[in-house]
Amino acid sequence: xxxxxxxxxxxxxxxxxxxxxxxxxxxxxxxxxxxxxxxxxxxxxxxxxxxxxxxxxxxxxxxxxxxxxxxxxxxxxxxxxxxxxxxxxxxxxxxxxxxxxxxxxxxxxxxxxxxxxx
Amino acid sequence: xxxxxxxxxxxxxxxxxxxxxxxxxxxxxxxxxxxxxxxxxxxxxxxxxxxxxxxxxxxxxxxxxxxxxxxxxxxxxxxxxxxxxxxxxxxxxxxxxxxxxxxxxxxxxxxxx
Numbered sequence: 001x002x003x004x005x006x007x008x009x010x011x012x013x014x015x016x017x018x019x020x021x022x023x024x025x026x027x028x029x030x031x032x033x034x035x036x037x038x039x040x041x042x043x044x045x046x047x048x049x050x051x052x053x054x055x056x057x058x059x060x061x062x063x064x065x066x067x068x069x070x071x072x073x074x075x076x077x078x079x080x081x082x083x084x085x086x087x088x089x090x091x092x093x094x095x096x097x098x099x100x101x102x103x104x105x106x107x108x109x110x111x112x113x114x115x116x117x118x
Numbered sequence: 119x120x121x122x123x124x125x126x127x128x129x130x131x132x133x134x135x136x137x138x139x140x141x142x143x144x145x146x147x148x149x150x151x152x153x154x155x156x157x158x159x160x161x162x163x164x165x166x167x168x169x170x171x172x173x174x175x176x177x178x179x180x181x182x183x184x185x186x187x188x189x190x191x192x193x194x195x196x197x198x199x200x201x202x203x204x205x206x207x208x209x210x211x212x213x214x215x216x217x218x219x220x221x222x223x224x225x226x227x228x229x230x231x
Contacts, residue, residue: 033217043206044121045222091161095217103214104151104166105174111160 003027004094006109013082014117021077021112023092029053032096034068034075035106039089051075082116089113120144122223124209130229136197139226143190143211149173150192151220152184155206164207167192168214196228204230 005024013019025034036048049059051068059066063080079086092109095101123142131137143150152164163176167186184194190211196203206227210220 037220037222042224043208043227044224045208045210045220047219047221050218100174101217102166102174103149103168103212103217104210104220105163105176106217106220107163108153108161 002109003099003107004092004109006090006092006112008112009110010113010115012115012117015084016081017116018078018080019082019114019116021079021090021092021114023075023077023109025073025075025092025094027094027096027098029096029098032094032098032101035093035095036066036075036077037091037093037108039091039111041088045091048077079114082114084116084118087114087116122209122211122221124207124223124226126226127224128227128229130231131199132231133199133201135199136195137199137228138193138195139207139209139228141192141194141209141211141223143192143209144221147211147213147221148190149212149214150186150190151210151212152192152194153208153210154178155208155225156204161208164194199230201230204228 032053034051037045039045065078067076089111091111093106125140149168151166166174170186181197186192206225208225210222
């Protein structure tokens, strides 16, 4: 079974639309970390956010917001008023000792490819 | 400051050959991790080094190996290449400690013919 599931393989929206990328994770650990990364066509993954399992506050950073819900094991990512430059593949990731989690060992979902059309 | 640098960016090898990929982390970063990215399997963790010691290893055969030097630069080696080893190999560096922000390079794209 996948430990990090991103059910949406591809999403296409028109500029200025809001879009939510879903992420569901699985772990028995009580302490774990969740991440979102962005991979533009250049290939280099770019860190967006980290949350630890004890912090369920939603976070907003500009047009980006994240909704962490332990009750549903979800960590969803919303882009408000999307722009063409948001086009990329977005990955959700998990670090948990159950899976040998350490500084550099993250379990990544399969990614969601977001295309924003002008 | 300079980002994570990976060399070579592209390479083509034939089955049975071996390959060495290099990664220079961001100055001051002591942790280097390697990932393999393929369309089918996605991003998979290969190994992690911290202060020249392998701290963690993913589920890959022994043909995949790595090392880290005293200046934190890292290399990974794949011996007896197979067609399935064709992938984008990504290196990431970080300060070390609590799982946190990883800084990735642009990757080395390996094609095995």
